[in-house]
Amino acid sequence: xxxxxSSNAYWKANIRxxxxxxxxxxxxxxxxxxxxxxxxxxxxVGGTDLGFWFAQQGAxxxxxxLIFVYARKMNKLDREHGVEE
Amino acid sequence: xxxxxxxxxxxxxxFVLYIGIAIWARAGTTSEFYAAGxxxxxxLNGMATGADWMxxxxxxxxxxxxxxxxxNTSAYLMxxxxxxxxxxxxxAPYLRKFGKFTVPEFIGDRFYSQTARTVxxxxxxxxxxxxxxxxxxxxxxxFSRFLEVENSTGLFIGAGVVFMYAVLGGMKGITYTQVxxxxxxxxxxxxxxxFISLELTGNPIPGLGLFSDSVATGQPxxxxxxxxxxxLGFASYTEQSDTMLNMFLFTMSLxxxxxxxxxxxxxxxxxxxxxxARTSAGWALVFIxxxxxxxxxxxxxxxxxxxxxxxxxxxxxxxVTVEALETAPNLDWVxxxxxxxxxxxxxxxxxxxxxxxxxxxxxxxxxxxxxxxNDIIVLANPEIANLPxxxxxxxxxxxxxxxxxxxxxxxxxxxxxxxHDLIKGQINPAISEKGELLSARIAMAxxxxxxxxxxxxxxxxxxxxxxLAFGLAAASIFPALMMGIFSKRVNNKGAVAGMLSGLIVTLxxxxxxxxxxxxxxxxxxxxxxxxxxxxxxxxxxxIGALINFAVAYAVSSATDExxxxxxELVESIRVPKGAGGAIDH
Numbered sequence: 001x002x003x004x005x006s007s008n009a010y011w012k013a014n015i016r017x018x019x020x021x022x023x024x025x026x027x028x029x030x031x032x033x034x035x036x037x038x039x040x041x042x043x044x045v046g047g048t049d050l051g052f053w054f055a056q057q058g059a060x061x062x063x064x065x066l067i068f069v070y071a072r073k074m075n076k077l078d079r080e081h082g083v084e085e
Numbered sequence: 086x087x088x089x090x091x092x093x094x095x096x097x098x099x100f101v102l103y104i105g106i107a108i109w110a111r112a113g114t115t116s117e118f119y120a121a122g123x124x125x126x127x128x129l130n131g132m133a134t135g136a137d138w139m140x141x142x143x144x145x146x147x148x149x150x151x152x153x154x155x156x157n158t159s160a161y162l163m164x165x166x167x168x169x170x171x172x173x174x175x176x177a178p179y180l181r182k183f184g185k186f187t188v189p190e191f192i193g194d195r196f197y198s199q200t201a202r203t204v205x206x207x208x209x210x211x212x213x214x215x216x217x218x219x220x221x222x223x224x225x226x227x228f229s230r231f232l233e234v235e236n237s238t239g240l241f242i243g244a245g246v247v248f249m250y251a252v253l254g255g256m257k258g259i260t261y262t263q264v265x266x267x268x269x270x271x272x273x274x275x276x277x278x279x280f281i282s283l284e285l286t287g288n289p290i291p292g293l294g295l296f297s298d299s300v301a302t303g304q305p306x307x308x309x310x311x312x313x314x315x316x317l318g319f320a321s322y323t324e325q326s327d328t329m330l331n332m333f334l335f336t337m338s339l340x341x342x343x344x345x346x347x348x349x350x351x352x353x354x355x356x357x358x359x360x361x362a363r364t365s366a367g368w369a370l371v372f373i374x375x376x377x378x379x380x381x382x383x384x385x386x387x388x389x390x391x392x393x394x395x396x397x398x399x400x401x402x403x404x405v406t407v408e409a410l411e412t413a414p415n416l417d418w419v420x421x422x423x424x425x426x427x428x429x430x431x432x433x434x435x436x437x438x439x440x441x442x443x444x445x446x447x448x449x450x451x452x453x454x455x456x457x458x459n460d461i462i463v464l465a466n467p468e469i470a471n472l473p474x475x476x477x478x479x480x481x482x483x484x485x486x487x488x489x490x491x492x493x494x495x496x497x498x499x500x501x502x503x504x505h506d507l508i509k510g511q512i513n514p515a516i517s518e519k520g521e522l523l524s525a526r527i528a529m530a531x532x533x534x535x536x537x538x539x540x541x542x543x544x545x546x547x548x549x550x551x552x553l554a555f556g557l558a559a560a561s562i563f564p565a566l567m568m569g570i571f572s573k574r575v576n577n578k579g580a581v582a583g584m585l586s587g588l589i590v591t592l593x594x595x596x597x598x599x600x601x602x603x604x605x606x607x608x609x610x611x612x613x614x615x616x617x618x619x620x621x622x623x624x625x626x627x628i629g630a631l632i633n634f635a636v637a638y639a640v641s642s643a644t645d646e647x648x649x650x651x652x653e654l655v656e657s658i659r660v661p662k663g664a665g666g667a668i669d670h
Contacts, residue, residue, distance in 0.1 A: 011659050018174045025170050029163045034333050037325070046296025047305025048323040055159035056381040057292060060166045060374050067173045067367035074178075075360050083660040085358045 010081040017073050021066050029059040088474050092231045095478035096485060099269050100246055103262045103489075107250030110258045115522050118255030119186035119501050121355040125260055130361075131368025133263035134352045136270065136490035138165075138343075138369070139376060140216070141223030144270055144487035149459030151384030152391075155322040159381075160332055164339025166370060166377055171344040171563075173366035177353040179570045179658045181362040186354065188347040188498075188562065189506045195569040197651055198577040199511065204584050206506050208561045209347045212554040213495045214539070216346075220492035221540025224485060230425060230464070231481035237541055243489060244537040251493050252529050256501075259493045260355060266486035271375055273483025276476055277466040278379045281386050284470060291382035310385055313392045316400035319443050322385065328619040338626035342555030345563030348491075348498040359661035387462045390469055394419075395441040395455060404438045418468035427458035428465075496536060500528035544603070556595055556622075560587035560629025568637055570659070573652045575641045583637025591629030598622035 032040060037051030045053040078084035112118040125133070143165070151158050183191050189209060193202025221240060228239020250258040275291075282294035286306060299306045310322050320326050327335075343349065352369075353362045394416070395405050410419055410430065422428040429446065430439045433454055444451035464484070467476040504525035509516050516524070561584045568575040568583070575583075598615060599622055600607040612621040620628070646652075657663070 007656060007660055014659075021170070021174060025167065029167050030333060030336065033159060033163055034329060034336065047307035047309075047311075048296075052156060052159075052307075052323050053296065055156065056162055056295070057378055059163045060370075060377055063166055063170050064367060064370050064374060066170055067370060068364070070174055071360065071363035071367055074363060078360065078661055081660075083662040085360065085661050085664055 007081070007083065010077065010083055013077055013081075014074065017070060017077070021070050024062065025066060028054060028062040033059055086474070088477060089233060091474045092478045092481050095475065096232065096482045099265075099482045099486065100242075102265055103246055104249050106261045106265060107253050107258050110250070110254045110261045112253070112255040112257045112522075115186070115505075115518055115525065117257045118522055118525050119354075119505065120351070121255075121257040121260045123355055123357055125355040125357075127356050127361040127365035128368050129264050130260070130352060130356050130365045131370075132267045132372050133260045133355075134349065134365070134369035135372035135376075136263040136267035136486065137352055137494035138349055138373060138491070139270065139487055140491035141220050141484065141488040143376065143380075144274065145223060145227075145460045145463050145484050148380045148383040148387065149462035151381050152388040152462050153457075153459065155320065156325050157327040157332060160336040160339060162377055162381060164336045165343055166373060167336070167340040168343025169366050169370045169373070171340060172349070172353070173363055175567050176344060176350060176563075176570070177362040177366050178359045178661065180350060180566070181353055181356065182359050182658045182661060182664045184664060186351075187501050187505050188350055188566070189502055190510065191569065192562075192565050192580070193506070193510065195651065195654065196565075196575075196577045196580040197648070198581060201565070201577060201581050201584065202506060202510060204581060204588070205562065205565065206502050208557045208584075208588065209502050210499055212346065212557045212562075213348060213499045214536075216348075216554045217492055217495045217499075217536045218539045218543055220488045220495070221536050222543050223488035224492070225540060226460075227481055227484040227488065231478075240537055240540050243485065243492075244533055244540075247489055247493050247496065248530065248533050251496055251533065252526050255525065255529070256351075256355060256497055259497055260352075262493065263490045266490040267372060269479075269486040270483040270490075271372070273479040273486075274376050274463070275379060276479065277470055277472055278383050280472055281390070281466065281470045282382060285386050285389065291386070292378040295382040295385055306389060307385060310389050310392075313389070313396075313400050317392070317396075317442055322388070331619045331621055331624050334620055334627045335624035338555055338559050338624050338630075341563045341630055342559040342626050345558035345561075345566065346554070347502075347558075347562065348494040350566075351498060351501070352494070359664045383466065384462065387466065387469070391457065392441065394469075395439060404440050406438050407432050408437070410439060415471075418465050421468065422461055422465050427461050429456040430454055492536065496529060496532045499532045500525055503528040503532070553595060556591045556626040556629060557588065559626030560591040560633055564630050564633040564637065568634065570655070572638075572641075573655045574646055575637050576644060576647045578644045579637040579639075579641030582640040583633040583635075586636045587629040587633030590632050591625055594625045594629075595622045 032051055033055035040050040043050040116122050147161060150161065180191055185191060189202045189205035192205040193199060224243035225236040225240040228234055229236045232239065250262045278291040279289050282291040283289050285299060286294040286297040287300050288294040288297045297306065298304060299309050302309055307323055314322055353365060356362050356365050397405055410416055419428060431454055432439060433449065439454045440452055441455040442453045444453035446453050446456035464480060467480055504521060508524050509521050564587060565580055565584050598608055598610050598612055610616045615621055
C-alpha cells in the first residue's frame with residue numbers, strides 16, 4: 001500500500017498550499033470586496049473604487065488564477081512524492 | 086421571415102442537436118449512466134459544469150438582480166464563483182479518488198453509517214427538487230414568451246427533450262448535451278451584451294466597458310449612472326446599503342452552498358484522473374466567468390439605458406410621455422413587454438408622463454409609475470439595443486439551454502440517489518448491474534414526471550427556494566464532506582449529530598422568517614427585521630455550517646475514534662495514486 005511517512009509529508013505540503021490559497025481567496029473577495037472596502041475607497045477604478053472592482057470582477061479573476069496555480073503546484077507535488085496517477 | 090418563425094427555427098435546431106447527441110451518447114453500463122464512464126475530457130467537463138451550474142436564474146435573472154440591487158448583489162457574483170475554489174481544493178479531487186457514484190455514498194462509507202447516508206439523501210433530494218422547480222417554470226416562461234404556446238405545452242416539450250437524453254444516456258448523454266447547451270447559452274448571452282457595450286462605451290468587451298467612459302457624456306458610465314440615480318432619489322449603484330455582516334454571511338453561504346450542491350460535485354466524478362478533477366474545476370470557472378464577468382456590465386448598462394429611455398431629455402427634464410410609450414417606434418420593446426406584464430406603467434397622477442422613481446409601483450400612493458421585472462434586463466436586451474431578429478431567437482434558445490441543462494443535472498443527482506443509494510444501497514443490495522441500470526432509468530423518468538408536475542403547479546414558495554437549497558447544501562452536505570476528507574477523527578456519531586443540528590437550526594431559522602413550511606403568515610420575523618443582528622434567512626447557511634462543524638467535532642471527541650479501515654480509507658483518498666482503475670472508455 002501507500003508509504004505512510006511519505007504520504008504524511010505529502011498531505012502536510014498539500015494543506016500548506018491550500019492554506020495559502022485560501023488566504024488569497026478570502027482577501028480578494030471577503031477582504032477587498034466587503035470588509036476592507038472602506039480602506040480602499042481612495043483608489044479610483046473607472047468611476048468607482050477598487051473595492052467595487054474586486055467585488056464585481058477582480059475576485060472572479062483571482063479565483064480562476066488560484067485554481068490553476070493550485071492544480072499546477074499539486075501536479076508537481078504528486079510527482080515529487082511519487083503519488084501521481 | 087417573421088420573429089416567430091425565426092424563434093421556432095433556432096430553438097428547433099438546438100433541440101434537434103440535443104436529441105442527436107442523446108442518440109449518439111447512449112449509456113450501456115451503470116458507470117456510463119452515473120459517471121459518463123469517467124472518460125470526459127477535463128475541458129469538456131468544465132463546459133458541462135458551466136451549463137450544469139448556470140441555471141435559468143443565472144442566465145435570465147442575475148443581470149436584472151444586479152441592475153436593481155447595485156453593489157449589494159455582488160454577493161451573488163463572488164458567492165456563485167468562489168465556491169469553485171473550495172470545490173477544487175477541498176472536495177473534488179478526493180471525491181474523484183474515492184471513485185464511487187454519488188455524494189451520499191461517500192458520506193455513508195466514510196462515516197460507516199446508513200443513517201448518515203439517509204440524511205444525505207434527504208438533503209440532496211430536498212435541495213435538488215426545490216431547485217428543479219425554478220428550472221421547469223423557466224422553461225415554461227421561455228416557451229410561452231418566444232414560441233407563443235401555452236405554458237404547459239412548453240413544459241411538456243422541454244420535459245420530452247430532457248427525457249430523451251437523460252433516460253437514454255444518463256450522465257453520459259447529459260454531459261455531452263450540456264457541452265452543446267453551454268455553447269448556445271454563452272453565445273446568446275454575449276452577443277447583445279457586446280452591442281450594448283459598444284453603443285454606450287465604444288468598448289466591445291462588456292466587462293471592460295463597465296469601467297469605461299460613456300461615448301455620449303465622456304464620464305465613466307458608473308459615475309453617470311450614480312448621478313442619474315441620485316437625481317431621481319434612488320440608492321447609489323456603487324454604495325453598500327446592506328450591513329457588512331449580512332453581506333459577508335450571504336456571500337459565504339452562497340460559496341459553501343455552491344461547493345456542497347450534489348449535482349455540481351458529481352460532475353467531477355466523470356473525469357479520468359484526480360489531477361483532471363482539479364484542472365476541470367478551473368475550466369468550469371473560466372466558462373462560468375465568461376458569463377459572470379459580462380452580467381454586471383449588462384446590469385449597469387441596462388439600468389442606464391432604462392433611465393435614459395424614461396428620461397430622454399435628462400433627469401432634470403420631463404419624463405417620457407404616455408403618448409410616446411404608446412406610439413413611438415423606438416419604444417416598441419416597451420409595448421411588447423407590457424403585454425407580458427413583466428413591465429408595467431400607469432400614469433397615476435394623470436400628468437401625461439411616466440415618472441420612474443423609487444417606491445412600490447403597486448402602492449397607489451407611491452409616485453413611482455413604472456415597474457420592471459428583473460428578468461426583462463436580459464430577455465429584452467436585444468430589442469432595447471435594436472438588434473436583428475436572430476439575436477432575439479438566440480436569447481430564447483439560450484434561456485432554454487440554461488434551464489434544461491441545470492434541470493437535467495439536478496434530475497441526474499435525484500435519480501442516482503434513488504437508484505444507487507436507496508434501491509441498491511438499502512432496499513436490494515443484491516440487485517444486478519442490469520437491474521440497477523433499469524431502476525436508474527425508471528427513477529429518472531419518475532423524477533422528470535414529478536418535476537414537470539411541479540413546474541405546472543409550482544408551490545407558492547417557489548421563489549423562496551434558493552435560500553432552502555443553498556442553506557441545506559451549506560449547513561449539511563459541505564461540512565460533512567470536508568470533515569470526511571480532512572479529519573480522521575470525526576466518526577459516525579459526530580457526523581450524524583453535526584449534519585442534523587446544522588440542518589435543523591438552518592431550517593428553523595428559515596421557517597421563522599419565511600413561515601413554517603413556507604405557509605404565509607406563520608413567520609415570527611421578517612428578513613427586514615431578522616431574529617439575530619442583521620442576519621437574513623438567506624444568509625444563515627454559513628452559521629448552520631459552523632454549527633455542523635462544532636457539533637461534529639465535539640461529539641466525535643467524546644466518542645470512539647473511527648475503526649482502522651476507515652482511517653485507512655481517508656489515507657487512500659488523500660493521495661491521487663490508484664484512481665485510474667475506474668476508467669472504461
